[in-house]
Amino acid sequence: MALPDARPGTVVLVTGASSGIGEELARQLAALGHDLVLIARRADRLDALASELRDAAKVDVDVHPCDLGDAPSRASLIAGIVTGPHARPIAGLCNNAGFGLAGPAARLDPARQRQMIRVNVEALHDLTLAVLPGMLDRGEGAILNVASVAAFQPLPNFATYSATKAFVQTFSEALHAEVQDEGVSVTSLCPGPVPTEFGEVAGLRGEGAPAGSSVPSLAYVSAHDVAAQGIEGMVRGRRSVIPGAVHTALALSGRFTPRSLLLPLVKRFG
Ligand SMILES: NC(=O)c1ccc[n+]([C@@H]2O[C@H](COP(=O)([O-])OP(=O)(O)OC[C@H]3O[C@@H](n4cnc5c(N)ncnc54)[C@H](OP(=O)(O)O)[C@@H]3O)[C@@H](O)[C@H]2O)c1
Numbered sequence: 001m002a003l004p005d006a007r008p009g010t011v012v013l014v015t016g017a018s019s020g021i022g023e024e025l026a027r028q029l030a031a032l033g034h035d036l037v038l039i040a041r042r043a044d045r046l047d048a049l050a051s052e053l054r055d056a057a058k059v060d061v062d063v064h065p066c067d068l069g070d071a072p073s074r075a076s077l078i079a080g081i082v083t084g085p086h087a088r089p090i091a092g093l094c095n096n097a098g099f100g101l102a103g104p105a106a107r108l109d110p111a112r113q114r115q116m117i118r119v120n121v122e123a124l125h126d127l128t129l130a131v132l133p134g135m136l137d138r139g140e141g142a143i144l145n146v147a148s149v150a151a152f153q154p155l156p157n158f159a160t161y162s163a164t165k166a167f168v169q170t171f172s173e174a175l176h177a178e179v180q181d182e183g184v185s186v187t188s189l190c191p192g193p194v195p196t197e198f199g200e201v202a203g204l205r206g207e208g209a210p211a212g213s214s215v216p217s218l219a220y221v222s223a224h225d226v227a228a229q230g231i232e233g234m235v236r237g238r239r240s241v242i243p244g245a246v247h248t249a250l251a252l253s254g255r256f257t258p259r260s261l262l263l264p265l266v267k268r269f270g
Pocket of ligand 1 (some may be wrong): 015016017018019022035039040041042043066067068069070096097098099100117119146147148149190191192193194195196197198199200
């Protein structure tokens with residue numbers, strides 16, 4: 001088992017716990033009895049969730065507001081909760097914080113795209129490498145890195161986002177192979193569309209949204225189900241989890257269809 005059973009003194013870190021998939025991960029991990037450290041920028045939301053989980057699940061929950069796109073803030077977060085003298089053993093890490101930006105890369109703000117790379121890639125990389133040595137020393141631990149079905153093929157109008165998720169997927173799968181014989185797992189979670197604040201933040205809804213960017217409701221998998229499958233992947237030490245049969249098929253076709261055929265289709269219908 002990669003994610004150990006909940007034990008007093010150990011914690012699971014969840015980034016992006018102030019909404020969507022991360023909030024669900026926190027709720028379900030708390031229900032399994034894990035003490036938690038919640039990370040995101042919106043402290044008020046983290047505080048509200050923490051007090052709900054302390055009451056409902058009787059677990060210990062710490063809140064660490066942090067802009068993960070800011071390198072010095074990230075470094076002090078890591079020094080406090082991962083490598084610092086008062087850090088508790090980390091049984092699990094859910095690298096879930098992230099966002100997308102919809103539209104042609106040449107038209108999107110370069111600074112926002114750089115920020116996306118910092119949150120989706122750099123923060124996930126820093127946190128993963130910060131927790132891994134302790135997990136390997138203890139011979140147990142599970143990391144869940146939230147990628148996306150966007151990881152399996154380049155996505156026109158989501159160029160930088162799909163590239164960040166391809167990084168997450170490739171990094172996680174390679175790392176999993178490196179550590180899996182040492183009691184540690186790195187699971188890449190690849191959801192398709194999930195009804196969260198993601199679409200709003202990415203500019204997929206409302207004024208200015210790219211044409212054809214609305215997703216049919218049948219394609220959605222709930223944040224609850226995505227989180228449940230992600231946690232099951234951590235417990236079982238799986239390399240990769242793609243929630244939903246349709247999305248598994250799409251991911252496979254994205255991986256194996258020649259790019260010369262795929263890209264025009266994705267550009268038109270993606
Ligand atoms: N929803 C989808 O369709 C979908 C599909 C595939 C993959 N994903 C991935 O799933 C993950 C979770 O997204 P979601 O769908 O749950 O979206 P969401 O509801 O918008 O949640 C995103 C979370 O990331 C946090 N975050 C964003 N920027 C941050 C920053 N600079 N520093 C710290 N935290 C930050 C947000 O917290 P604050 O704003 O409070 O900082 C929030 O808690 C993301 O990695 C996303 O790429 C989503």
